[in-house]
Amino acid sequence: MSTPDDLKTAGLKATMPRLKILSLFEQGEARHLSADDIYNTLIGEGFDIGFATVYRVLTQFEQAGLLTRHHFENDRSVFELNQGGHHDHIMCLQCGRVEEFYDPEIEKRQVEAAEKLGFTIRDHSLYLYGDCTRTRCPHRK
Amino acid sequence: MSTPDDLKTAGLKATMPRLKILSLFEQGEARHLSADDIYNTLIGEGFDIGFATVYRVLTQFEQAGLLTRHHFENDRSVFELNQGGHHDHIMCLQCGRVEEFYDPEIEKRQVEAAEKLGFTIRDHSLYLYGDCTRTRCPHRK
DNA sequence: ATGTAAACGATAATCATTCTCATGTAAAGC
DNA sequence: GCTTTACATGAGAATGATTATCGTTTACAT
Structure with a gap:
């Protein structure tokens, strides 16, 4: 506890x-x-x-x-x-399993895209949705 | 009409x-x-x-x-x-203005990140939130 | 130990969205 | 153009997640 x-x-x-x-x-x-x-x-x-x-x-x-x-x-x-660093998420539409990933290049390009439009980023959310086909969705509920 | x-x-x-x-x-x-x-x-x-x-x-x-x-x-x-191609969005937290952007490198890396985890992407959402400070938020409501 | 402001749990309220159902209407056939 | 009929509509109730209200309880500084 x-x-x-x-x-x-x-x-x-x-x-x-x-x-x-x-x-x-x-x-x-x-x-x-x-x-x-x-x-x-x-x-x-x-x-x-x-x-x-x-x-x-x-x-x-x-x-x-x-x-x-x-x-x-x-x-x-x-x-x-909130432990470890920031990361984004991918969720399986079949079984609901959530995995995490982090790509510094994506992060950098988000900031750049915002700057080009005159924005200062305070927050962002990136979610991918798909099927974990390779594993045949072992987490299927 | x-x-x-x-x-x-x-x-x-x-x-x-x-x-x-x-x-x-x-x-x-x-x-x-x-x-x-x-x-x-x-x-x-x-x-x-x-x-x-x-x-x-x-x-x-x-x-x-x-x-x-x-x-x-x-x-x-x-x-x-749905007109024009896919794009992502950035929203101003002050005034609610929404701008659009597209970065093929970000798109590509999303697919790659998903593949690494054994997922096939069906959909994704990327939203940035910030302040349009450069323009002093001319769209402020 | 005790007083007090903060936190609690039950319950009602809210807000976006969906469902139900009786009525209305688009479009296919006469 | 005029019925027919299945599909679409609008009003209002229902839903599900979340938030507000309020009387009671509790953490913790005195």
């Missing part, structure tokens, strides 16, 4: 819901979690929590720089722990 | 709501329209239409390949006429 200091450092009071949620990201197997995932996991562990708290805490964690919020091509958001 | 044949060619019955909506994209000044934009514009012109129809028609147009649906970093979808 994450320590209270992890939260204090981020400027957040160390409450039980926050510790539980942060632990899911730090100890859990899945790197990308939705509010629903988190709510159901904690309820399943017998911990009493509400959706309001889950969403509140996720937003606070995002603002504190602990998590990144992703908007994949569907309706709900998923969150990911 | 767009012609009935534009719709027939796409395999759709030429109805008034569909002609009106297609016209907004073909004749309008804005290239990126939300369902709300379309509904309000048509109602403002005295044309009687409902949200259900707007959403239905947009989905049909997307499936027929006439429009592309974009999910910017907020909650609602915007649509864009």
